[in-house]
Amino acid sequence: MGFVRVDGKDKKHKVVLYALSTCGWCRRTKELLVEEGVDHEYVDIDLCNGDEKEKLSTKARELNPRGNYPVLQVDDRVIVGYDPDKIREALA
Amino acid sequence: MxxxxxxxxxxxxxxxxxxxxxxxxxxxxxxxxxxxxxxxxxxxxxxxxxxxxxxxxxxxxxxxxxxxxxxxxxxxxxxxxxxxxxxxxxxxxxxxxxxxxxxxxxxxxxxxxxxxxxxxxxGYSKPSPAEPAGAAPAGGLKLPYPVWRCQVCGYLAARDGPPGVCPVCFAKKDRFERFL
The missing domain is CATH 3.90.460.10 (Ferredoxin thioredoxin reductase catalytic beta subunit)
Structure with missing residues (x-):
């Protein structure tokens, strides 16, 4: 699988989403980024295999040691979980 | 519809x-x-x-x-x-x-x-079945049956082994632990 690029008009920040394909809050976060027109990339870690899955889950754990998803990186800021207010604030 | x-x-x-x-x-x-x-x-x-x-x-x-x-x-x-x-x-x-x-x-x-x-x-580490999770019965009371606890909902069953399916939350047998 790997990263999926989603084009958007808003290119103010570097936005990367670490997600699981089966997670409802991850889906809501993806929808929010699209609604807000945010240029970003996301990856569904559960759909990756072997080394790639290991590498990406390690990266997500570095950003969020509690290991929960979604993990959203907006420049140097990390937002864990679907929290629309915090996400919009970080994207402002 | x-x-x-x-x-x-x-x-x-x-x-x-x-x-x-x-x-x-x-x-x-x-x-x-x-x-x-x-x-x-x-x-x-x-x-x-x-x-x-x-x-x-x-x-x-x-x-x-x-x-x-x-x-x-x-x-x-x-x-x-x-x-x-x-x-x-x-x-x-x-x-x-x-x-x-x-x-x-x-x-x-x-x-x-x-x-x-x-x-x-x-990953999860299971408590050993030899060490019941609950407190020992007061006064050294000897129970006629072991007590099994559903780890999903807390349902307790005093019987020789855990039920196949929890009657409250429908969790399967492998979600039970020895409680007393």
Whole structure:
């Protein structure tokens, strides 16, 4: 699988989403980024295999040691979980 | 035809069937599925996908180790559901929610992870069956039967072995621990 690029008009920040394909809050976060027109990339870690899955889950754990998803990186800021207010604030 | 039937049409028959079964079992046990039907059907679709991938209902919102013994505490319904529904109005995935959640009295967003860090890092570690999880009966009371506890909902059964399925929350036999 790997990263999926989603084009958007808003290119103010570097936005990367670490997600699981089966997670409802991850889906809501993806929808929010699209609604807000945010240029970003996301990856569904559960759909990756072997080394790639290991590498990406390690990266997500570095950003969020509690290991929960979604993990959203907006420049140097990390937002864990679907929290629309915090996400919009970080994207402002 | 209701709007609900239209939503169901976009999902595979096995997903819709499991959704109805979980909905019925939830009501029987005093739980509620999330009334946002599309959101809930997507989570059930995740359970079906995880059953195919791992052989068990791995939590759709937590990354699996892929070994049942390590993931057993987060097989759906997970050991953390009841406490999360009480404290936050929803389980970690928001598959199961409280009356307050349904009434819109609590925020509908992600909740903190309750699973202990050691299980997140290394997977679940089962207490040894030789060491019952509960306190020893007072006064050295000798029980005629061992007591088994459902780790999902807390149901207790005093019998030679755990029941095949929990009569309250429908968790399977392997979710029981020796309690006394």
């Amino acid at each position: 209701t709007a609900g039937d239209d939503v169901e049409k976009t999902f595979a028959p096995d997903v819709v069937e499991l959704f109805h079964r979980l909905d019925r079992e939830a009501r029987e046990g005093g739980y509620n599925l999330n009334p946002d039907k599309e959101f809930t059907l997507r989570l059930v679709e995740g359970l079906v996908a995880n059953q195919k991938r791992y052989g068990y209902w791995q939590c759709p919102c937590r990354l699996a180790f892929g070994e049942k013994a390590k993931d057993i505490d987060v097989v759906c319904p997970c050991y953390y559901r009841d406490a999360d529904v009480v404290e936050f109005g929803a389980c970690y995935c928001a598959l199961y929610v409280s009356e307050e959640w349904i009434a819109g009295k609590v925020p509908q967003r992600s909740i903190p992870e309750r699973r202990p860090q050691e299980f997140i890092d290394r």
